[in-house]
Amino acid sequence: MYPDLEGKTVLITGAGTGIGQAMARRFGQEKANVVINYFSDQENPDDTIVDIQKNGGQAVKIKGDVSKEEDVQAMIDKAVDTFGSLDVMINNAGIENEVPSTEMTLDNWNKVMSTNLTGMFLGCRDALKYMTDHGIEGSIINMSSVHQQIPWPHFVHYAASKGGAKLLTETLALEYAPKKIRVNSIAPGAIDTPINAEKFDDPALKKGVIELIPIGYIGKPEEVAACAVWLASKEASYVTGLTLYVDGGMTKYPGFQAGKG
Numbered sequence: 001m002y003p004d005l006e007g008k009t010v011l012i013t014g015a016g017t018g019i020g021q022a023m024a025r026r027f028g029q030e031k032a033n034v035v036i037n038y039f040s041d042q043e044n045p046d047d048t049i050v051d052i053q054k055n056g057g058q059a060v061k062i063k064g065d066v067s068k069e070e071d072v073q074a075m076i077d078k079a080v081d082t083f084g085s086l087d088v089m090i091n092n093a094g095i096e097n098e099v100p101s102t103e104m105t106l107d108n109w110n111k112v113m114s115t116n117l118t119g120m121f122l123g124c125r126d127a128l129k130y131m132t133d134h135g136i137e138g139s140i141i142n143m144s145s146v147h148q149q150i151p152w153p154h155f156v157h158y159a160a161s162k163g164g165a166k167l168l169t170e171t172l173a174l175e176y177a178p179k180k181i182r183v184n185s186i187a188p189g190a191i192d193t194p195i196n197a198e199k200f201d202d203p204a205l206k207k208g209v210i211e212l213i214p215i216g217y218i219g220k221p222e223e224v225a226a227c228a229v230w231l232a233s234k235e236a237s238y239v240t241g242l243t244l245y246v247d248g249g250m251t252k253y254p255g256f257q258a259g260k261g
C-alpha cells in the first residue's frame with residue numbers, strides 16, 4: 001500500500017476494461033479519487049465504481065474519445081470539478097488490429113495513431129498544463145507496450161505509435177523535471193485482457209505467445225496495476241523518464257534461453 005496516494009486524484013483513460021480497469025480498482029484500494037474515462041457503451045464502469053467505493057476510494061466516470069481535444073479537456077475538468085485537483089494522469093487508452101502493412105488503409109493507420117499517440121499527447125499536454133498552472137508536483141504514466149522495442153509485423157501502426165510513446169515520454173520527462181512533475185511509462189507484454197481475448201481463446205495461438213514469455217505465463221492486469229501505483233507514489237519520487245517493462249521477460253530475447261545461441 002502507498003499511503004500518500006490516499007485522497008490523490010487520478011485520471012485513467014480507457015479504464016472501462018482491461019489494464020485500465022485494473023488500475024482504477026487498484027488506485028481505489030489505495031483510497032484515491034479515481035476518474036474513469038471509458039469509450040464505448042458496451043463498457044460498464046459502474047461495477048468498478050462500486051468496488052472503488054467499497055475500498056474507501058471515490059470514483060466518477062466520463063465517456064470520451066482521447067483523440068478529441070474537447071473530450072480530453074472535459075476529462076480533466078471532470079477531475080478538477082469533482083475532486084478539486086489532478087495529481088496523477090494515466091494515458092492508457094489504446095487500440096490495435098492486425099493487418100498486413102500493404103493492405104493497411106490510411107483510415108486504419110490514422111485511427112490507431114490518433115488514439116494511441118495523439119491521445120497520449122493530448123492527455124500529457126492538458127495534464128501538464130493543469131499541473132504547472134497549479135504548482136502540482138504530479139505524476140504522469142503513459143501506457144506503452146513491449147512493441148516500443150519489439151518490431152511487430154501486421155501491426156505497423158501499433159508498433160509505430162508505441163515507438164512514438166517512448167520518445168514522447170522521455171522528452172516530456174526532461175522538459176518537466178524542473179517542475180518536479182515525473183513522466184514515466186509502463187510497457188506491458190502479453191496480458192490477459194479483452195484486447196487479447198480472441199487470441200488467447202485459441203489454445204494454439206496462446207501457446208505460441210507463452211513461448212515468447214520467459215516467465216512462462218500470460219500476465220494479469222493486476223500485475224501491471226501494481227507497478228502503476230508504485231510509479232505514481234512518493235516511493236518513486238526520483239524516477240522519471242523510465243519505461244518500466246512488465247512483460248515476464250518478453251523483451252529479453254527469449255530465443256536465447258540456456259542451450260540456445
Ligand code: BGC
Binds near residue numbers: 145147188191195209
Ligand atoms: C499487445 C498484445 C500483445 C502483446 C505482446 C501488447 O502491446 O496489446 O496484443 O499480445 O503486446 O505481443
